[in-house]
Amino acid sequence: MESITRKPELPFLNPVERGAQIQSPNNRSLLHPSSADDLHDLICVGFGPASLAIGIALHDAMDPGLNPNSAAAGFQPKVCFLERQKQFAWHSGMLVPGSRMQISFIKDLATLRDPRSSFTFLNYLHNKDRLIHFTNLGTFLPARIEFEDYMRWCANRFEHVVSYGQEVSEIVPGKTTNGVVEYFVVRSRNTETGEMTSRKARKVVVALGGRAKMPPGFPQDPRIIHSSKYCTGLPSVLKNESESYRIAVVGSGQSAAEIFHDLQRRYPNSKTTLILRDTALRPSDDSPFVNEIFNPERVDKFFQLPAEEREKRIAIDKATNYSVVRLELIEEIYHTMYLQRVRNPDERQWQHRILPERAIGRIEHHNPAQRMRVHVRSVDGKAEGKEILEVDALMVATGYLRDAHEQLLEQVRGLRPAGQAAWTPGRDYRVALDGEKVSSDAGIWLQGCNEKTHGLSDSLLSILAVRGGEIVSSVFGEQLSGQAQGAPLRAML
Structure with a gap:
């Protein structure tokens, strides 16, 4: 830029x-x-x-x-x-x-x-x-x-x-x-x-x-912010950019990855955690032939299909738009994670962490002077996936309705x-x-x-x-x- x-x-x-x-x-x-x-x-x-x-x-x-x-x-x-x-x-x-x-x-x-x-x-x-x-x-x-x-x-x-x-x-x-x-x-x-x-x-x-889609069961709290308000809402919650905040991000798409990556620049002393249900951040498919599904004339063909076939097509082409990230950004994030590994092999001590195959079980409410307690669980129910994060803010990048x-x-x-x-x-x-x-x-x-x-x-x-x-x-x-x-x-x- x-x-x-x-x-x-x-x-x-x-x-x-x-x-x-x-x-x-x-x-x-x-x-x-x-x-x-x-x-x-x-x-x-x-x-x-x-x-x-x-x-x-x-x-x-x-x-x-x-x-x-x-x-x-x-x-x-x-x-x-x-x-x-x-x-x-x-x-x-x-x-x-x-x-x-x-x-x-x-x-x-x-x-x-x-x-x-x-x-x-x-x-x-x-x-x-x-x-x-x-x-x-x-x-x-x-x-x-x-x-x-x-x-x-x-x-x-x-x-x-x-x-x-x-x-x-x-x-x-x-x-x-x-x-x-x-x-x-x-x-x-x-x-x-x-x-x-x-x-x-x-x-x-x-x-x-x-309109912002929030996971069911998430409490209403000014510290729990949808990705659509990242640049406009988070600065009013975390006002000191040099503070050692703890911030979690939930989601596996482009917005979640951008926020996770940008937090490290915006709040350089913060500890950040990315929580995603998938096994890894996956690259979006924007290759030429696949990208033709977004050609205007494809709307005609799609509209003429039976409802069942339309549903199948959307599922097949999901990797072009949903829960995927631009490859260049994935590579930047991976490089950051790798450098942490060079300095310290213990991931639990890293400043920036990614927790794959995890979901948020519940969020314990505290007054504004205390951190929220985010209970993270394994998506397959295994005990080793459980962890409690204390965070000053939770960014929610779970899409739109x-x-x-x-x-x-x-x-x-x-x-x-x-x-x-x-x-x-x-x-x-x-x-x-x-x-x-x-x-x-x-x-x-x-x-x-x-x-x-x-x-x-x-x-x-x-x-x-x-x-x-x-x-x-x-x-x-x-x-x-x-x-x-x-x-x-x-x-x-």
Whole structure:
């Protein structure tokens, strides 16, 4: 990261400073702001990468420079994005120093859909006067902090159509005509004032992202922190970086490994322990042929498979994304462990330890002035695997749940087709609703929670550019005829 040249007047800023930057009206996207009282054509719940990609795809569809013959010229849909956070942020708690992206910069928010877009990562670099300097790095994998800055750069062009600090509480059926719902009402709460606001929309995209998954039985304690809050939450608990803290990390994936590795730099005098159920840290499989499962066209093939076959495919390809670590990081961690072995063969006396085939049995609560007691047990029940760790903090890197849409759509469940017990998204991510109860002009789309139907790439960045175009095409249909937004790249050039 140190070798990336920056313009003096445009440094990397912390989230608060970056959020305070004001974009010139001339740099705004082509989307037009609307009043909360308007009947919106589209409301996106959540403004993370998925919704941002949708906004970019809609902007590009309306751009006469990209689509000179498109019917979208002059098209001004009423669109609004609602976001709980006070500003755009992407995994701010995991912007670990030195961490890099795990996908190519070409899989940004626009390039695979249309490389002519002004929202490509390369155009971002050009705008920041870093294009040639990035080229000199000789890599396709930007620093994670730089890619977050790229997405924030894109998001700033949509600030006029985003309502930040709005936590959506529910989506309910709106006005009916002859028993048919014509639109939906999206209710949200201002996170600062508590004021409730209701907005109407014919079409709603729900893109909430994942929520922290904590193992059952873990007590609520400010010293027990999910990995999503590592960079933002841990410093407020362990305030003295020179202190001899004791810190445990549970998990066997990339986040757990990054945290375990970074703790040794952040708190150099601390004792750290990594607890994992597996026998070892395993490398992710990002080899070329295997990596093709994340190609946009693979979504079509996966969606057409029977449910049983989809489940098998996910299990087979799990090593590309779940409980795996980049090989380079594994090698760095192993080197650290080896040097400890050189100095002292007794692993129990090491400053940094890895406990494989272990799980946390229980955590004894103490007041803040005392350390927590973490009871570690062998996953196979053997007595020799038992150990008690006294720790000042426990980092939990056990992944995310992607079911937040269930509660949000509770009041809409009655509009599903008869006999349907779960939300069923189509290939275009539009959920099935009873045509006798809901107008064809109204609909709901789900994003980031469709792994079972759309494949492993569903919650990842890899297909966001193309998927954003597919959503725009599905939502606005003939209003954007003249440019098939969801078409493969070769058909668009």
